[in-house]
Amino acid sequence: MFEFAWPWIFLLAPLPWLLRRLLPPAPSGEAALRVSFLAELEGLAGQRARSQLPGWRRQLRFVVLWLLLLLAAARPQWVGEPLPVPTSGRDLLLAVDVSGSMDYADMRWEGEEVSRLTLVKRLLGDFVEGRQGDRVGLILFGSQAYLQAPLTFDRRTVRTWLDEAVVGIAGKNTAIGDAIGLALKRLRLRPAQSRVLVLVTDGANTGGELEPMTAARLAAEEGVRIYTIGIGADPRQAPFSSLTFGAGLDLDEPTLRAIAERTGGEYFRARDRDELRAIGATLDRLEPVEQAPTQARPAVPLYPWPLAAALLLSLILTVHGAWPRLLLELPQRRFRRRP
Template sequence: MHAWLETLWPGFAGFAWPWAWALLPLPLLVRWLLPPRQPASPALRLPHGAALVPVLAARAAPRLGWLLPALAWLLLCAAAARPQQLGEAQAPPRQARQMLLAVDLSGSMAETDMRLGLDVVDRLTAAKAGIADFLDRRAGDRVGLLVFGQRAYMLAPLTLDRETVRQQLRDTTAGLAGRETALGDAIGLAVKRLREQPPGQRVLVLLTDGVNTAGVLEPLKAAELAREEGVRVHTIAFGSAGGGFSLFGVPVQGGGAEIDEDTLARVAAMTGGRFFRARDAQELAGIYAELDRLEPVDVAAAPARPRLERYPWPLAAALLLALLGWPLHRRGA
């Protein structure tokens, strides 16, 4: 029967309650169990009674008056069995990561000690290039952008729209959030935003080139809050070991800023993350590639076809037949 219905009804997926078909002979069983109808009382003979026979025959119900109730009952049993049909294939939802990117915008990020291809650029420009490539590979994740200097700010809330995050990052400049560095406040703000998200996939990637010189929250205290809220913090210390480039691209000594690598490493260790040290743009690109490995994007599962309930169809047809059969029943009564 299943194969026959599949031929007539493309996408037919069977009946959820096939046992409901056992109700099909119920009317016959009830008719058999009920007592027989009482014989009609003796008729009164009337003169010219033969002339009334055609009139009464015209008013009588058709001989097949049982057909509509039988079809209606068949359709009711079909509705009770809950026929189902396969819908269009749909990809199941993935468990996206909630990932915040925290970028240092303190004054030292304007220092030109990086090479990007053949060009000499400042640290922020090199960081933007690495983060933009990283965003290209985070399809399916909800990504947000947080910047910090003397204070911490959310530039882009967590979103699936990576282009918006990329645009906000592109518009940032060194010193936009102040000349100093509030590491602890940046971590604290990230924890506050990620705490509102489902647990299990809360990640913060923090990039800085300095030490904590501003803010009200110490980095290690902020790391404790992150650990309590299940936020994994990866920290990146970014900047050359010392020196920079002249206007002609010639390396010069001096001018390197101090980076508190010890605190950054402890923050990462306390929260289950990793600490990285990037001295140039190439190393930074390798670090973001490593983060792709540590925080892989969930692979989409194979599309599935949902089962759609189709019991309203036979139910509506049964009610329609019942409405059509009611006048015939009244006529034959």
């Protein structure tokens, strides 16, 4: 179906005529000879100068040009048939710890030792892109919690923000309670059965203003299910360099497990990539909530056609207006004597 996105643009159609009527004529800057009896001379000749067209015919080309510009500005488009938009799914926020300890290289990926945050990016990135029909958002937290990406169907952009996260960007400490509180602010307005928070951390709560269990109680009251993931290798399996910094020793598993149980979620211990992938399988078992169905109609823009026609007509008028002058100047340039 053909339609205009901005049909009110056509109200500007009489604008050139109004400007011509209201504004004074611009001075030409050239000397002119005024002849009071020019009309009598034309009457004696019986005709007007043949070089001038009637007024309406001279202005017609500019009227067409103006209408073409208005047509392009009104944004003509061809609107297709309604297509369903996937709105049956979950509202899922991913809260990732980016404190200093996430830089410990005690995880393994394809035979290489990688940092904890690197493993989270590689595995949870695929998990985010696979949430077809879900709104996904991203929270990064350290000493403070920040909303990096709001809830959106654009899962690829969320993965890009996750891939670009760096250790220490939100501070060196771990504010688990503040991360949960920020997630509640974003999820509380969504349908009650679709609110999910996935919390990934490798330590205990060492920062922020909100206690984790207090935040978990508020989450339970708001119907937000929290799936907690404790990441980090066992101390006996971690490299010696990581043991020096206490890798795997600071993880507060009892608190993470209590948060998950209080909100109806589950706790996962991610010692390697296989255990980290278990969270995706569990979330896939959740029943999606039917939300209000919506439809979208694809629109194909057509404004380039009248815009191109206006450009072409402008070029034709420019060349046509300059051509007689060039013909008159050509003989003068050819036979002009050099000094």
